[in-house]
Amino acid sequence: MTSKIILLTELAIISLLFIRIVRKPILGLYLSVFFFMFDSLYISTPIINLSLSNIFIVFTLIAVIMRWIYYKRINIKRIDKISLLLSGGLVFSAILSLNVAMYPVITLRLIITVIGGLLLLFCTQVLISHPFQIRNLLKVYIASATICGLLGIIQAFLAVYAGIEYGRITWALGTPTKGMTQLQIPRVTSTWNDPNIYGLFLIPGLIFVINIPKKKLMKYALSIVLLFGIALSYSRTAWISAFVAVNILLALYWIRGRKLKSVKKFEFVLRGSALLFMVLMITFIIPWADIWERLIELNPISFKDRIRMTYIGLEYFSKSPFFGIGLGNLLPISQAYTHNSYISVLVECGIIGGLCWLLLLFRTVKIGFKNFLKITNESLWHLTTSSLAALVGLLVGGLSIEIQNAKFMWLMIAIVIISGRQKIITKKTYLVLREA
Numbered sequence: 001m002t003s004k005i006i007l008l009t010e011l012a013i014i015s016l017l018f019i020r021i022v023r024k025p026i027l028g029l030y031l032s033v034f035f036f037m038f039d040s041l042y043i044s045t046p047i048i049n050l051s052l053s054n055i056f057i058v059f060t061l062i063a064v065i066m067r068w069i070y071y072k073r074i075n076i077k078r079i080d081k082i083s084l085l086l087s088g089g090l091v092f093s094a095i096l097s098l099n100v101a102m103y104p105v106i107t108l109r110l111i112i113t114v115i116g117g118l119l120l121l122f123c124t125q126v127l128i129s130h131p132f133q134i135r136n137l138l139k140v141y142i143a144s145a146t147i148c149g150l151l152g153i154i155q156a157f158l159a160v161y162a163g164i165e166y167g168r169i170t171w172a173l174g175t176p177t178k179g180m181t182q183l184q185i186p187r188v189t190s191t192w193n194d195p196n197i198y199g200l201f202l203i204p205g206l207i208f209v210i211n212i213p214k215k216k217l218m219k220y221a222l223s224i225v226l227l228f229g230i231a232l233s234y235s236r237t238a239w240i241s242a243f244v245a246v247n248i249l250l251a252l253y254w255i256r257g258r259k260l261k262s263v264k265k266f267e268f269v270l271r272g273s274a275l276l277f278m279v280l281m282i283t284f285i286i287p288w289a290d291i292w293e294r295l296i297e298l299n300p301i302s303f304k305d306r307i308r309m310t311y312i313g314l315e316y317f318s319k320s321p322f323f324g325i326g327l328g329n330l331l332p333i334s335q336a337y338t339h340n341s342y343i344s345v346l347v348e349c350g351i352i353g354g355l356c357w358l359l360l361l362f363r364t365v366k367i368g369f370k371n372f373l374k375i376t377n378e379s380l381w382h383l384t385t386s387s388l389a390a391l392v393g394l395l396v397g398g399l400s401i402e403i404q405n406a407k408f409m410w411l412m413i414a415i416v417i418i419s420g421r422q423k424i425i426t427k428k429t430y431l432v433l434r435e436a
Contacts (some may be wrong), residue, residue, distance in 0.1 A: 015053070020068050021059045025067060026127045028060030029141045037148040037201065041147065047108045053407060054116055058376035059277060060123050079125045080367075080417045086360040087118045089402075090345070094327040100269035101326025102333060110405065112326040117410035124414035131380045134415060138208045138383065141411070146204025146222050147227025152190035152198065156232050158244030159186050161311040168193060173234060187234040199238025200397045201408055202229045207245050211386045238398045245393025252385045312338075317347045324350035357404060361395060364413045371420035384419040391416050 021028035035052035042051035094111045101107040128134055158164040168189045173181040192198040208228040213219050230238050312334050316325050327348045331337055338344045346354030368388035375381045391412040394403060403409045 003176040010015060017056075018059050021056070022063045022066060024064035025060050025123075026133065028056050029123055029127055030137065032056035032060060032407075033137060033140050033411060034144045036141075036411075037144050037191045039190060039407065040189075040197075046198065049109065052368075057116060057119050057123065057407075060127075061119050063128055064123060071236065074399050075216065078418070079122070080127065082363065082419055083360060084118070084122060086363070087121055088357045088436070089356035089413065090349065090360070091115055091118060093324070093349040093356065096352070097326045097329075097349050099392055100320055100323045101329050103329050106328040106332065107174050107326045113405050114327075117405070117407055120407055120410045121414045121417075124411065125418050126419050128415075131377070131383060133382050134300075134419065135212060135379075137415070138212055138386070139169050140206050141408075142212065142222065145202050145226055145229075148190045148198070149202050149205070149225045150231050150313070152188045152229045153225065155188040155190060156186055159188075160184075167191075168195075183234070185232065188232050190229065195233045196397075196401045197403075197406060199230050199233030199235035200241060200394060200401060200406070201404065202233075203238065203242050203245055203393050203397070204387075204408065206230070206242060206413060207386050207390040207393065210246075210249060211382045235401075237397050241393040241397035244396045245389050248392045249385065249389035252389060271408055288328045314343065314347070317343075320350065322350045322352075324348045324353065327353075335404065339400050339402070341403045344402045345404055360413065364391065364416050368416040371416070375420065380419065384416070387412060387415040387419060391415050 006032055013101075017031070021031075032053045035056065037054055039051050042049040042054070087158075091111065091114055094107065098104055098111075100106055124137075128137065152356060155167055155169065158166070159169055170187045171177075171183050173183065173187065187195055189195045191200045192201065206223065209219055209222045209226065213222065227242075230242055316330065316334065319325075324346070325333065325348055330344070330348055338347060342354070345357045349357075365388070368384065368391060371384045372381070372388055375384055394409055394412060397403060398409075
């Protein structure tokens with residue numbers, strides 16, 4: 001009886017949310033982004049994973065279609081058709097790979113996952129029409145990432161000081177058979193199953209925190225939570241990606257700093273930080289150029305295995321370069337990941353999928369840098385620069401982590417693309433126009 005009451009309550013809440021999303025589709029987009037952190041927690045069905053973010057993005061799509069049919073209020077001109085075409089090419093190549101897939105059910109499930117990323121890209125372009133909406137979307141991402149990072153910190157704190165372990169926790173890096181590095185503070189994953197994805201998920205939040213919150217105390221508090229969360233993931237990929245993203249942001253501010261009034265206020269701090277970084281490079285990293293070796297020594301077996309698995313993936317690609325071997329099929333076939341997003345798509349989806357994915361990413365970075373140079377509105381420029389830095393950080397992560405199925409990666413692509421297509425009006429003016 002209790003379970004039935006709970007089920008009915010959940011259905012009632014979901015129904016009310018659906019009605020609300022139909023009336024205000026952007027709410028569905030916000031909810032989908034907020035629940036990215038629960039993408040590892042889902043109900044598994046034969047061909048689809050029912051996660052909260054998946055449910056809300058479908059609700060959002062339905063709302064968009066209904067508004068287009070009944071109200072004609074969807075501005076198709078805002079959509080970047082080439083990005084959708086390249087994304088569609090990735091889906092098409094994944095469908096073609098079904099012809100050769102040894103495990104077609106896995107391929108079908110991942111095709112739906114990629115379609116979810118495509119829908120997120122589409123809905124974001126359709127619904128986001130003004131800079132303050134981008135800001136609101138990024139605030140939602142910050143909230144989600146901060147909660148996720150805080151849960152990871154609590155997870156580690158309880159394990160160390162209270163002996164309570166929940167979620168996935170490991171006290172060592174490596175494997176018992178190939179050597180292990182013991183940890184005093186455990187490696188955690190918060191709400192994710194994979195600590196690498198957990199670490200990468202927090203990186204855009206860290207970059208957005210640098211620009212979006214206005215209160216300094218809030219910036220520091222959120223930054224500390226996110227930095228500790230990334231540290232506790234023990235993901236060397238996430239550490240390097242965060243380092244790259246922050247320094248890309250500093251470099252972009254350095255390049256454009258003299259042209260924006262508010263940047264001048266922080267110019268001393270930003271340039272001082274860049275100078276400090278250069279001093280550290282000269283005095284520490286360059287003379288003691290073993291930082292990379294130290295990172296490898298944290299788990300040398302993992303580093304060597306990833307190189308070996310990449311070669312295994314390339315061998316399979318050489319046998320089936322056009323169709324690939326089937327999306328998601330490399331692991332069950334060879335018991336190996338390529339640990340590289342770009343090679344993984346090439347191996348599993350063939351040349352068409354690999355080229356579409358690489359061209360989509362290249363074009364997005366190109367658009368982002370073009371927007372960075374041409375946008376004169378100060379608020380929009382900050383948003384564009386942050387999104388571009390976050391995207392570059394994730395792209396670096398893609399060199400050792402498969403990020404093509406992560407919806408937060410698709411969100412970064414969408415935000416960078418739409419940044420240069422915004423109308424610069426105030427929120428008050430927008431509300432007046434909407435009521436008219």
